Amino acid sequence: MADEDTTQAKDFQADVPAPNDPFFLKGSNNLDWGLKNRLANIFDPSSGRTVMLAFDHGYFLGPTSGLERVDLDIVPLTPYADTLMLTRGILRTVIPPTYTRGIVLRASGGPSILRELSDEQLAVSIEEAVRLNVAALAVQVFIGSEHETQSIHNMTRLVDLGNQYGIATLAVTAVGKEMARTPQYFRLATRMCAELGATYIKTYYVEDEFETVTAGCPVPIVIAGGKKIPELDALELAYKAVQEGAAGVDMGRNIFQADHPVAMIQAVRKVVHEDVKPAEAFELYQTLGREG
Ligand code: 5RP
Secondary structure, three states: OOOOOOOOOOOOOOOOOOOOOOOOOOOOOOOOHHHHHHHOOOOEOOOOEEEEEEOOOHHHHOOOOOOOOHHHHOHHHHHHOOEEEEOHHHHHHHOOOOOOOEEEEEOEEOOOOOOOOOOOEEOOOHHHHHHOOOOEEEEEEOOOOOOHHHHHHHHHHHHHHHHHHOOEEEEEEOOOOOOOOOHHHHHHHHHHHHHOOOOEEEEOOOOOOHHHHHHOOOOOEEEEOOOOOOHHHHHHHHHHHHHOOOOEEEEOHHHHOOOOHHHHHHHHHHHHHHOOOHHHHHHHHHHHHHHO
């Protein structure tokens, strides 16, 4: 029976207003609860940033260097990542289902490295994404390429489907032969993706004016690591990117192709989440690497 004794004092703390805090991520305040909850499983709410570990390269490159055995090379890195970016094939076959952080699933594909890469189509259904309990779907967008409109259409379709189910869309701005790596290009590409609905965007760091890329984009930006460079340089890249407005990194080769991948991902975390200077993070990398 319900408690009907209204004479008994109850403490509703009526003078304390209910919290009405803004969501911690740029441009994400008006998203639905499920989407925000998934984003909080990609980005760390305490720093507002993320270290995404990207190892989806096999979807067009095959078993590239460092990814020959994902079970042996990558699984030991996963406890240090805020989220994993990968394909459904690797997710199902290699990643233990006990992994509880966000999964960012590669959702576009088609051409291999042997063909015209911009000719991608959507490669995963939304039902499959729900079944795999993913936090975001990643789609490549090839602004300025032969298949620009097709890739934009892939993204907008994914945004519509993702919004229906509360799954984020990560637009990945591709670079190719005909696409100049300039601030102007990245301002154009990232802004187009945001305007057309992407929840967050992955792009490349550019020297000079990168802060205009992040400032002009109303949703969070993460940067790709790109080709392997010396470890200290990769830490400097990550540092400059977050200091100039990026909400983290989506780094692959510069982690899994490092001499000491487990040490490298921990050093990257220091730079991204704690604003530790690259030289200090590099020392940590060397120490952890020696202890290896
Ligand atoms: C492939 C991707 C990769 O995930 C991306 O390039 C990140 O990896 P890396 O740091 O090695 O560049 O999106 O299209």
